[in-house]
Amino acid sequence: MIRVYKSPNAPRSLSITQAYNGEDVLRQLENDHYKKCYLCERSLCTDFQVEHLKSQKNFPDLKQDWNNLFWSCGYCNEKKGNNFNNLLDPSVVNIEEEIKQVLNFLQKQAVFTSLAETDAHKETCQFLTKIHNGRNGLRTKREENFFEQVMGIVNDFYRLINQYLDNPTEENKALVKENLQISKECLGFKYWIIKNNATLYSIFANDIVWNKQ
Numbered sequence: 001m002i003r004v005y006k007s008p009n010a011p012r013s014l015s016i017t018q019a020y021n022g023e024d025v026l027r028q029l030e031n032d033h034y035k036k037c038y039l040c041e042r043s044l045c046t047d048f049q050v051e052h053l054k055s056q057k058n059f060p061d062l063k064q065d066w067n068n069l070f071w072s073c074g075y076c077n078e079k080k081g082n083n084f085n086n087l088l089d090p091s092v093v094n095i096e097e098e099i100k101q102v103l104n105f106l107q108k109q110a111v112f113t114s115l116a117e118t119d120a121h122k123e124t125c126q127f128l129t130k131i132h133n134g135r136n137g138l139r140t141k142r143e144e145n146f147f148e149q150v151m152g153i154v155n156d157f158y159r160l161i162n163q164y165l166d167n168p169t170e171e172n173k174a175l176v177k178e179n180l181q182i183s184k185e186c187l188g189f190k191y192w193i194i195k196n197n198a199t200l201y202s203i204f205a206n207d208i209v210w211n212k213q
């Protein structure tokens, strides 16, 4: 999970209809989020939903509030449900800097460590742990498929990194850089792979800035 950019102007249908998911909202969110779920950062084709950062049930006044609407996958939207109403707002907070995001391939666990002590940081880590690791570390079939997909994406990135470290040509460097572009998936994990390695950080520090355009 990383920071996202939201266009400042709310789509018009939010003020002239009762709906929160008009075509203009869908198009604007898709564009702002580079077609990625704001929670798991997987790219979405058809399984997209408009997600309320603060749930409709608990915050009915925010149902059509543009600042409360995000682009999400069905998996994450369902996991969140009406709970987790105190997540960090990714349009305001640099989540990739405040939550350390690491995949442990041996133990098949995602580990989220907050670098700040607020309830929102804690709740965000809890939610991310839930969607990646399941309940008490046990995954249902659906959770297992989700995690395998995330591992596959991060694993592909490791292959590019290793290819570059083994053979540090400009071409191989460009492949790593391309995989760090804002439209790519699972950047939270990828950014921390770079940050946790001094050599990689010295080369790719400028490529792990969330809003580079």
Ligand SMILES: [Zn+2]
Pocket: 037, 038, 039, 040, 041, 042, 072, 073, 074, 075, 076, 077
């Ligand atoms: Zn998702």
